[in-house]
Amino acid sequence: MKIGLITIQNSCNYGAVLQTFAAQESFRKYGHVEIINYQNTHTDKTTKKLRFGTTPRDVLRFGKDFLRLLPKIRSLKKFNLFFNNHYKLSGAPTQDLSSIKDKYDYYVCGSDQIWNPQIISEAGTIDSNYFLGFTQSKNKISYASSKGSYNYTPDESKVVCSLLKDFKNVSVRESDTAKYLNVELQRPVEHVLDPTLLLSKPEWLDCLKIKKSQPHKKYILVYVLRKNKILSQTVQAVAKKLNLDIIVIDQDPFTTMRCNKHINDAGPVEFIELFSNASFVITNSFHGCAFSVNFNVPFIITPPPTGLNRIMSLLEEVGAENRAIKTKDEAVSLANTPINFEPINIKLQAIRLKSQQYIENSLTSATHSSNQ
Incomplete structure (x- = not known):
């Protein structure tokens, strides 16, 4: 079984990197897992020695990077070593995911705040790639995906529901998001553990x-x-x-x-x-x-x-x-x-076992029907 996982994988953020690794290891029990090497130019910024830009926030980032240049170079080296030693990537970084739309038996999005527009986009917009919008596969799964504390507008909610309507199974990291999507989607939405908690x-x-x-x-x-x-x-x-x-x-x-x-x-x-x-x-x-x-x-x-x-x-x-x-x-x-x-x-x-059971059921059960 081939499993493709999309998340925020290329970042000098401890939580993002460690949850990516933990998700990879957790799904690896069921088949060959590859982390989809999606090139998000916004979240990738943390992997640059110096972050450039024209907004006031960009100027602050540049100043912070400049003052911390030598420690950051040392840190980047350690992060890159971790990527090389512990990630199983799909290939070279790319923004066009159409070439892998039929590559995997199962597609998984999550965890981390991939559904929070303020985190994954400079413009603060929803990125359909994190909702597996690039594939028509019948085996789409979300695992512990998060929108953080962000509240969708009515229009954004419609987009999200449209993107999730053909998912086999949906799970999220926060209980309030599970309740929200359960109502919006009119289908079961599981509340599961962040991947870092799946490993003891x-x-x-x-x-x-x-x-x-x-x-x-x-x-x-x-x-x-x-x-x-x-x-x-x-x-x-x-x-x-x-x-x-x-x-x-x-x-x-x-x-x-x-x-x-x-x-x-x-x-x-x-x-x-x-x-x-x-x-x-x-x-x-x-x-x-x-x-x-x-x-x-x-x-x-x-x-x-x-x-x-x-x-x-x-x-x-x-x-x-x-x-x-x-x-x-x-x-x-x-x-x-x-x-x-x-x-x-x-x-x-108990929650770990429930979350692991969700993964197993998602990879083995019959495809979810939107009429259920």
Whole structure:
């Protein structure tokens, strides 16, 4: 069986790259998987040494890249090494996918925010390729596709429904999106796990050949999308309470946060190593939350700039919604309270099995009928 997977694969974003790899590995159990090497010039920008453009945001990006040029060159080298060693790509990058419209037995789109126009397009428009619009195959599947916190306009909703009407099975990453599409499409839409959660911690370490190690000094790992006052106060208070070093991982030229180590040139493998060895995690990132839960690392979620629904959807599923805080005092109280991961792991494993069953059923069951 040949399976083609389209997602945001070419990016220097830890979550995007690791979910791509995890999806590839999860579907590989059922056949030969290739990641469709779709060239999205917008999401590809993060793989450039310097990002050029004319908008104010482009100018800010260029400035950030320039200030971080040497670390970024080191980081890009690590990301490219990961692509070469761990991706099974369909071929050279291309924007025209018509040549592969009949290549695969099954076509899969997902995960990540491939259905969020603000993420995948400079113009903020829907990209039909991420809805498998380039093929007329009867075996189209979405796995954990996400629109993030984006709300479609009525016109966009019509486009989305039209693109999804001939899908064999549809699943998404967030519970609110599942409810929304269930009503819009008038058909079952499954809520499944992000691919990174389909692999257990031992599987991650084994797949990436990471050896367990004991850090010289125990540390809090800080991985956030955007820093704010609550975050800084929380990190300092928790570090003092637990007597831990602070390691900040991001892709910023500098950090305004007091820390023992700032890592801004890590590759995907180092990202996993840092999470697997951390004693505590403070994050406002969905994938920061996902890896903390998956690796059983005590964690706190500070208010994210956007996308709280993604994080809360996961936390509510595993019964850990109390780990999302709004104040420093809440954080200190939680840091003092050990997490019992046993019930969390039981719930996570149940959802993992349900998600894996969705994949198996999608690849083996009879084609969905729009009249059902």
